[in-house]
Every structure is written in C-alpha cells, then in structure tokens.
Amino acid sequence: MRAPTSVVTLDKLGRVRLSQNFWMREFLYSEVANFHGIPNMPDDPDLAIAAGTQLCENLLEPLHRTFGKVLVRSAYRSPTVNKFCNDQQRAGKAGYPCAANPANYAGHIWDIRDSEGCIGATATIVLPWFADRYEKGADWRSLAWWIHDHLPYDSMYFFPKLAGFNLTWHEKPKRRIDSYVTPKGCLTKAGMANNSGDHAEWYRDFPQLA
Numbered sequence: 001m002r003a004p005t006s007v008v009t010l011d012k013l014g015r016v017r018l019s020q021n022f023w024m025r026e027f028l029y030s031e032v033a034n035f036h037g038i039p040n041m042p043d044d045p046d047l048a049i050a051a052g053t054q055l056c057e058n059l060l061e062p063l064h065r066t067f068g069k070v071l072v073r074s075a076y077r078s079p080t081v082n083k084f085c086n087d088q089q090r091a092g093k094a095g096y097p098c099a100a101n102p103a104n105y106a107g108h109i110w111d112i113r114d115s116e117g118c119i120g121a122t123a124t125i126v127l128p129w130f131a132d133r134y135e136k137g138a139d140w141r142s143l144a145w146w147i148h149d150h151l152p153y154d155s156m157y158f159f160p161k162l163a164g165f166n167l168t169w170h171e172k173p174k175r176r177i178d179s180y181v182t183p184k185g186c187l188t189k190a191g192m193a194n195n196s197g198d199h200a201e202w203y204r205d206f207p208q209l210a
Contacts, residue, residue, distance in 0.1 A: 001013065001016075001045040001046055001049070002045070003041065003042065003043050003044070003045060004041045004045070010041060013028075013041070013042075013045055014028065016045075016049055018049065018052045018053045018055075018056040018057075019053065019056035019057045019060065019061050020061060021056075021060075021061060021064050021070075022056045022060055022061070024048075024049065024052065026072050026075075027052060027072060027075035027076045027123065028040055028041065028075075028076055029072075029075075030074065030077065030081055032081060032084065032085055032095075032096065033078075033081050036084065038078075038080055038081050038084060039078065039080070040076065040077065040078050040081050041078060042076065042078065042110065042111035043078075043079075043111060044111040044112070045111070047110065047111045047112075047113075047119060048076060048110040048111040048121075050119060051106070051110040051111070051119045051120055051121035051169070052075075052076070052110055052121050054119075054121065054169045055121040055122075055123060055167075055168075055169040058151065058152050058169055059151055059152075059153055059167055059169050060123065060125070060167075062150070062151055062209060062210070063125075063127060063147075063151075065210035066207050066208070066209055066210040067127045067129040067130065067207065068127075068128065068129050069127070069128050069129075070125055070126075070127060071125060071126040071127070071128060072123055072124070072125055073124040073125060073126055073164055074108070074123070074124040075108070075121075075122070075123040075124065076108065076109075076110050076111075076121075077098070077104065077108040077109055078109070079101050079109055079112065082098050082101055082104050082108060082109055083100075083101055084096075085097070085098030086098045086099065086100050086101070102115070104122075106118055106119055106120030106121070106170060106171075107120060107121075107122040107168060108122045110122075116172065118170060118171040118172055119170075119171055120154060120168060120169060120170035120171065121168070121169055122166050122167065122168040123166075123167055124159075124164055124165070124166050124167075125164065125165065125167055126162045126163070126164045127143070127163075130143050130163055131162040131163055131164075134162065134163040135162075138163075139202075140158045140163050140165075140179060140181045141187060141202060142202045142203045142206070143163065143165075143203070144156055144158065144165075144177050144179075144187060145199035145202040145203060146199075146202070146203040146206050147167075148175070148177065148188065148199065149198065149199055149200070150209045152169070152173060153167060153168065153169065153173060153175070154168040154169055154170035154172075154173040154174055154175070154176075155167075155168045155170075155173075155174055155175075155176045155177070155178070156168070156176075156177045156178070157177075157178045157179065157180070158177075158178070158179040158180065158181050159179075159180050159181065160180060160181050163181070174189065174190060175188070175189070175190060175195060176188065176189040176190070177189075
C-alpha cells in the first residue's frame, strides 16, 4: 500500500483491520496533529500495518477479551508529528511528552525500523475496568504484573492519569516496566530478580486471561 495522497487513500488505510476489534483509523488520531494541522500518516503503510497487527493480535486483543474496552489514547505518530512534539517538549512547553525520533522508531513511529532493524509498535492505552479500580486506590503494579505474567509485551510505562500506560510490542522484547506513578522508576527489567517467576499475589482478584 502506498502512502496516502488523498482522502480516498487515507480512508482506505483507516479501514485496514489490524485484528478482530481494532482498525487502523483509531491509531492515527492525534490531538497534537489535529490542533496544529500536521498530517499524521505513515510513509510506509505496509510496515505500519505489520507492526500494528502484531501489537493488536498479541497484546490489545487479549486485553480486550479479558478486561473489556481498550481505550487508545495515543498510538501511531509520524516522524514529523513526533519531532514537533519533541521540539516543543525541549522548549519547555507542557502537553508534548515525546522522546526524540530515533528513540521512537519501532515504538510510536511504527513505520520505521529501529537501529537493530526490528519492527515494533506502541500504543498509549487506558483500561476502563482498571481505571475505575485505580480511582478507588488500586496499585498500578497489579495491572503491570498481570500483563508481565500473561502477555508477550516489550515495555510498559505507566502514567498517573487513569493509570494509562504505554504498551509496546517488539520483535525483540526487553520485558521492562517503568512508571511516573509512585513508586516511580523502573519496576523490572532484564537482570533484575523480579523479572522472572510468578507475581500472582498482586492480582488474585483479576479475571483469568481470556
């Protein structure tokens, strides 16, 4: 598939079904792109579709089947949109939390391989099922450990609002969890003793993986 050059071709890309419950259109939405009038479209749709399909099939669909609605807050970013966000962030402007482009290749930038030639895709999501529990005092680590023990993720990064988090699929998963929520920092990564084993004590009242 060629990069979109018209409303017709962009609509065609948006209608691509990445998995049973997810279509490409919902991953292209960007408040920054809409507000500033910057197109948020992949230059390599086929690579973006390939990476997004893996994200949906391996991570988002199991979450959808187990917990219900998966709200996508942010997902694909074109290199132009991501660079604009990063430039604004470095200038000290609030509301533009984006890493530099190379750090987001095979992350939020789905259609460019990373420095190792691997593909990957990131989506920032909220699970309403857990957001309700989090509002009542649930620890974000309970969801983090559930995903860690059940799904083939690459990385997660949790945020304070609604316990939203970045969830990444990657060809070479690092299995790392970080958070801006207390306790902040790295919860686990390769080489840490807690990266393996069972963490069921954190999520005993969670539903079983569907």
